[in-house]
Amino acid sequence: MRKIIISASIITFLFLSSCGPEKVECEECNVTGRVECKECNGDKEIDCKDCYGKGSKHCYDCSGTGREECNWCYGDGSVNCFDCSGSGNDGDDDCNKCNGSGKSTCIDCYGRGSKQCNTCSGYSKEDCETCNGSGKVECDVCSGKGDVECLKCNGDGYYLVD
Numbered sequence: 319m320r321k322i323i324i325s326a327s328i329i330t331f332l333f334l335s336s337c338g339p340e341k342v343e344c345e346e347c348n349v350t351g352r353v354e355c356k357e358c359n360g361d362k363e364i365d366c367k368d369c370y371g372k373g374s375k376h377c378y379d380c381s382g383t384g385r386e387e388c389n390w391c392y393g394d395g396s397v398n399c400f401d402c403s404g405s406g407n408d409g410d411d412d413c414n415k416c417n418g419s420g421k422s423t424c425i426d427c428y429g430r431g432s433k434q435c436n437t438c439s440g441y442s443k444e445d446c447e448t449c450n451g452s453g454k455v456e457c458d459v460c461s462g463k464g465d466v467e468c469l470k471c472n473g474d475g476y477y478l479v480d
Contacts, residue, residue: 362457
């Protein structure tokens with residue numbers, strides 16, 4: 319009868335080869351299956367793209383001037399005289415109120431033709447509607463969690479090596 323001598327290392331090799339790939343702890347995520355989001359650096363928020371992180375933008379209604387055209391005189395600063403209805407005369411004589419011009423100073427804008435913007439109250443800016451004036455929005459990559467699934471281990475915390 320012939321004796322077959324098989325070394326321990328050959329048996330170990332054959333055993334491990336027959337078991338398949340080895341499961342290894344993922345060092346990328348420290349076995350958590352999650353890594354910090356690179357878009358927000360784990361802050362869960364990013365700068366608002368509409369206001370560039372400032373929290374406000376130029377007022378749309380006044381184009382950032384803080385003033386808007388007077389609705390009463392349409393920016394002219396004057397309106398038809400109330401006493402003569404803009405004719406300039408009161409019967410046969412010049413109107414005493416407008417001195418015959420037919421115009422009176424607009425009482426809404428005091429003759430300026432414009433007035434403080436109602437939307438921004440003259441500040442020329444208004445809060446960004448997208449971020450409600452905070453300048454930040456939830457990170458769309460991690461959905462505000464601050465981390466994402468590890469790509470190396472597919473979120474398992476372990477990966478297989480041959």
